[in-house]
Amino acid sequence: MESVINLAGSIAGGGVFGLLGTALGRLASYFERRQTLQFDRLRWSHELKMRELENAAVLAGAEADRERLAAAGAWHGLHASIAADATIPSSYAWVDAIRALTRPLLTLLLWAISAMIWLSAGPDGQAAIIEATSFAAIAATLWWFGDRGSKPK
Template sequence: MSELIGLAASAAGGGVFGLIGTLIGRAAGYAERRQDQAQERARWAHDAALAALHMQAAERHADGQFRLAEAAGAWRGLAASIEAEAGIAASYRWVDAVRGITRPALTLLLWLITCLVFLGADPAARSAIIETTTFAATAATLWWFGDRGQKREVR
């Protein structure tokens, strides 16, 4: 009988330790899966942040390319305008005189309009109107008279 009780105790003890080992293994597996999921979430968050930075860099690059193309187009327009101006041949004296007085007259008129707008504009709308007229007057003055001196003939 003692052998039978010893055998039963051994079986029960082995079963209990087997259950405890299984529970510990399951708990370790659960902890390991949670740790793997946390690492996976961190990796996905890192990848998402990296993708956002790549998109931001691509957006800045595209914006820079747009600004570069815009500036290049403006310079090509200016060069074409100067070339067209240089291509105007001399005409009758009175035509050349009218052509010569047009820019100064328009510039004085533009600055007069700017002054009148400044003095007569509604204070609420004054800022935008003044900025626009000042921009136009300054651009016209610098463009029309910036490079209009007497040209020496090259021999």
């Protein structure tokens, strides 16, 4: 009988030990899965940040390209304006003198008109007139004389 009790004890002990091992394995598996999910969450967060940084870099590069192309377009426009002026043939001296004085005289006339309008306006209208005529006069001055580069000989 003792051998049967020993056998039953061994079977019961093995079963309990097996169940305990399974329970410990499941518990370890639970913590391992939780750790894996936490790692995946951190990895995805990192990947998201990397994608955002990559997108920001691409956007900054595209913005820099756009600004570069805009600046290049402005330089091409200036070059075309100078080239167009260079294609105008020289004429009589008095015609060249009038052509050379057109922009300065128009600028002086625009500033004189601005001054006359401002002097004749009342205090209420002067602010709006100052803004509008100053904008026009400064824009014309800078545009007319800003694209007048020295001509290559």
